[in-house]
Structures are given as C-alpha cells and as structure tokens.
Amino acid sequence: MKILLAIDGSKFSKEAVAEITRRSWPADSEVRILSVANPSPLVIDPLLIVAASHYDSLSEEKERASRDVAEAEAAIAKSAPNLKLSTSILVGSPKERIVEEAERWSADLVLVGSHGYGPVQRFLLGSVAQAVALHAPCSVEIVRSRDQSVSGQAAA
Template sequence: MADRILVPYDGSPQATKALELVFEDFPDATVMALYVIEIPDRRWAQFVGPELQIPVTEKYQEYADDIFETATEIATEHDRSLETNVVTGKPDHRIVAQAEEESVDLIVIGSHGQEGISRLLLGSVAENVVRRSPVSVLVVR
C-alpha cells in the first residue's frame, strides 16, 4: 500500500476525482496536494537551472489558497487531513520533482487539467508524468 500520495490539484473535475479516490481508497495514507503555477515556455529562456523555483507572488498564492480551500473541504468531508504545497515551473517536471523530494509512493493525477489540453487518451501533463515518474502513477478519468 502507498503511505505517501501526491495529488497534483488544480481544481478541475478530474483533479477533484483523483483527490476523492485517494481519500476513499487509501484511508491510511498521508496525502499531499500540489498546485503548480506554470511558467510559460518563452519565459524559461530567461532563467537557468533545472531545479529553479521562482518565488510565488502574493496574487498567485491567493489563487492557490482558493483552489486548496476546495481540496481541504473534500478532505474534511472524508475526515482526513491534507498537506498542500505550491511550486512554480513546468507542471510535469515539478510534479515528478516533488514526488522525488517528498519520497512519495504514488502519484494520483487527473487525466486532464483545468487548461483542457488533451490528447486522445491522456492530457499532456498526465502523459509526461507517467513517462518520467520514478514511482507508480494512477491516472483518474
């Protein structure tokens, strides 16, 4: 069983399903919700370093707090606690990096995020996480 689970959470219906599934199917796991503030590709050329973490502005932190409010309500409904974290960068890279940094056993991710960028079966972020993750990944549709 998974003791530590990472759930990338952006408030989308798929991310909400992923979080609910974790609370229902993994009752003893520690759950961390991760919100990634995406930095546009054209902006990355201005920065150097694979592990770059750009500071989160107050505006983005407030937005993330609003998103996590819903996630915390879901946790409360399931009588569970929820760790939350906000990072910046390319979502798939940061999700995989966070899984490594936090020594999680499992990533549970929604098939498509809030942006609606989709491929035939998976969203591009979910697909990239599946390909790059050092731990098992459960994709929720």
Template sequence: MRMMVAVDESEGSFYALNWALNNFFPAFTTAEELGTFTVVHVQQPFQPYIFAAGPVLEVAREGQEKQAASISSRALEMCKGKMVKAETLILEGDPKEMICQATEKMQVDVLVVGSRGLSTIKRAFLGSVSDYCAHHAKCPILIVKPPSESHNKK
C-alpha cells in the same frame, strides 16, 4: 505510505482527488495508518515579458497566487470533509516536471493524477501531465479518468 495527489483548476483533477479519498481511505481506519497525504499544485512559471512592468505585473502575480490558494483551499476542504489530514504544496514551474521532482524528493509511494482525456493530437501539441508523469515519475502512478458521458447517465 506517502501519497501525493496533483490538482489544478480542472474538474478532472478534483475528481481524481475525490476518487483517491473515497477509494484509499476506507482501507485505513485512521489517517495516521496511511501516512503522509500531500496535495500538490504547480503554478506555471510567470512570464513577465508578456506584461508591462510595475503595477500590472504585481496584479497578475497576485491573481496567480490567489488562484493557487483557492485551489489548495478547495482541496483541503475536500480532505477535511472526508476527515483526512492533508498537507498542501504549491510549486512553481512546469507542472509535469515539478510533480515528478516532488515525488522523488519526498519519496512518494504513489502519485494520483487526473486525466483530461485529451485526444492524441492535442496531447502531442499541448502535452499531457498524466502521460509525462506515467513515464517519468519514480513511483507508481494512478491516472484517474473522469467518468464518460454514458457512465454519468446511468
């Protein structure tokens, strides 16, 4: 089985990763039985026309690369804490399109994504990665919603 979990800087994506680690791995006695476990992070395309050229551009790119490395490192630490061997994949582009392309290229069996819980209006203007993937990914997709406020108080 090939599983992919998409992460970004949001706590919702890390909640989804933790959920997948807690709910998929107890069913397998070893990570090898699961197969490939990939954590993917997609950086937004860098828009150089927003910044002046030269040092400012380089500093902005370095910051973006450090953020991607930090996200991947946090995800790998979570996997390591659950004794799950994982690989990371950092892509650049529109997250929703790149995630769908990666699942198809890697022949992923299941994609796990978090949900930020956007309202209908915000989803219409901002777009929803989970909604797009649910309609365009060529594999089954599991959308993990964060617990509601009332659920947290129990």
C-alpha cells in the same frame, strides 16, 4: 503510505480529489495536495511590458493554486478525516514540479487527473499526466472523469 495528489482546479483534478475520499487507505497514510502555479512564459522584452503581464499572471496563478489546494484540503478533511494532510504550492512547469516533489517527498503514489486530450491536443499542449507517468520515481495513478469529454470529444 505517502500519496501526492496533484491538482489544477479542473473538473479532472476534482475527480482525483474525489478518488482520494472514496478509498480506504492504510493507517497513517499521508496525502500531500500539490498545485503548481504555471504563469505565462516570460519573454525578452526591452520595454518590460510583458514582464508586468508575467508578474500579474504569476500572482493570479498563485491565488488560483491556493484556492484549489484549500478546497481540496477541506473536501478531503471532511470525507476522510483519518488521512494526514499537507499542502504545497510550487511555481513552474507542472510536468517537472510534480515529479520533483514526488522525488523530494519520497511519495509512494502520485494521483493526477487526466484532461483526456486527443492525440492532436496532447501533441500541441503536452500531457502532464503522461509526463508524470513516464518520469515519476513511484507509481502513478491517472484518474479519469466518468464524464470525460473535452470540447465535445470522447477521451482517447
């Protein structure tokens, strides 16, 4: 079984990592740990001031993604040593890159944490989990934290 674990370093993706370690997976199962570096958007800037900020944001996002992937890999290797692990760090829109990686890698399952946004936040920010569930070429499991509250709101 090929499981694509999409993480972003949040407590919600840490719950998805924990979910991987809690289960018994079929023999020879593989987990690809994916984090998508999503820098601030690049806008047209004749003085190239924003371009420098975009470059810094991309650098920081790549570093964050590397740390998140390394932490997840160590946690899974320690708790589920029978799983074959690989990692991937991509750049771009998480909604698009997760689906593309699931297609490219022929994943059987995508596991992603849910931030638990309410309807207004989902409308304004979009939901990566929802977009992946709608467009992935395979089954998608959305893992919710047992303590799923965002800004004092209960999850929708």
